[in-house]
Amino acid sequence: MLTDRSPSGPAAATSPSTSTASFADDLAEAVVLLRGLPTARDAVGEARRSVLDWAAARPHLRAQLAVDEPPGTTRVGYDLLLDHPEGGTVALSAEVDDGIPWLVDHSTHWAAANILSVDGAGLSIAGALSAIRALGVRDRQLHERLVDHRIVLNELEGALQQPTTAEIQAAADEFRRRRGLTGRAQTLEWLAEAGMSPEMFQTHARTQALVARVRDRFAGEPARRRLAEHPEDFTVRRAVWVTGRHADDLGALLEGPVEDFAARCLAAIQLPAGPYGDTPQLHAATALSPRLPEPLRTVPEKTAIGPVPYEGGHLAGVVYEVVAPDPDAPEVMEAARDAAFQAWLDERRRTAEIRWFWL
Structure with missing residues (x-):
């Protein structure tokens, strides 16, 4: 709500407009003003x-305009606040089109409870917050992930068969696996930190079990076709890399034979911190290329790379095997x-009609 105050000051005690009878005339004029x-x-x-x-000619009213700018519409609503001569404030609302003042209309406005819609189907603020809490990943833009979430929910509309107990359990297990949660106590601690109750987690697992059904439509032939069209995305790379704030520190680790890079890194992290007080962080993985840091995903076998900018610092590394x-x-x-x-989601997002109401 946005407000403006008119010039104010003490009303003259002898002003006839301060009487209750004259205030009735002021109210009538205010209604005409508000409706216009x-x-x-x-x-x-x-x-x-x-x-x-209007208020400048009626300083005793100390008129204040309140403007409502509801989401999802190009229209606004107004309230006019006026001082009553006997004390207190009178609020006027006027809605010319449908007769519902905005203070009432806003509580049931079609977009007030939604953060976005995809093809006309809304994603509620509560649903979006639940999705954000549960995502737990940082590799894609939040806005895209919320749209993707709504797209999948659209696919699930009208689903007649509810998820089985086994499907819900599998979804819960996958949730824990992706976040490295190995036991009940650790899971409950994570949920508490994320602001999710066990009941919310159970609801999320049920939804994810249905989402898994949509994802499983792309198993079999769609997956084989994707593999044939993009084989590089599914190569496995064995890599060692080091990250740090200063490129010079990492560059020194690349000096020497490629096969000794890991040993040089291990020796470096055991030394006292460098002149900047930083110790490089060592990483190693054998993983599908898309799951490695972006600079390493296309590096040939037995090849070093870096230092290159990476996540606010720098990265240097070696891919030993492809x-x-x-x-x-x-x-x-x-x-x-x-x-x-994901390719299907990307295409659906590209062609969907998306309207944002809050973010």
Whole structure:
């Protein structure tokens, strides 16, 4: 709500307008003023000027204009606040079109409880916050992930078959696995930190079990097709890399034979901190290329890279081995399924009609 105050000051005790009878005349004029204000969002300035001019001739009312700019519409609503001669404040609301004052209308406004819609289907603020708490990943933009969440929910609309107990348990197990939660106590601690109750977690697991059904549509032939079209995305790389704030520190670790890079890094992190007080962080993984840091995903076998900018600092590393994707490996086909699913989401997002109300 935005407010403007008219010029104010003590009302003259002898002013006839301070009487209750004269206040009734003021109210009638205020209603005419309020009903005549423009309701287009880009005309709020004009409305403010009209009220200020009107209030300047009636300083005893100390008129104040309240402007409501509801989400999802180009229209605005107004309230006019006036001092009563016997004390207190009188609030006037007027809605020319449908007769519902905005204070009432806002509570049931079609967009007031939604953060966005996709193809006309809304995602509630509560639903979005639940999704944000549960995502727990940082590799994609939040806005895109919220849209993706609504797209999948659209696919689930009208689902007749509820998830089985086994499907819900599998979704809960996958949730814990992705976050490294190995036991009940650790899971409950994570949920408390994320602001999720056990009941909310159970509801999320039920939803994710249904989402898994949508994702599983891309297993089998869609996954094999994705693998054939993008084999580089499913190569496995064995890599060692080091991250730090200062490129010079990392560059020194690249000096020497590639095969000794890991040993040099291990020796470096055991030394006292450098002149900047920083100790490089060492990492090692054998993983599908898309799951490695972006600078390493296309590096050839037995090749060093860096230092290159990475996540606010720098990265230097070596890819020791590159293994072609095995179409019979379950982890490869699972990754291909997920990639096909994400490609479908990307295309749906590109063609959907998306309207943001809050973010």
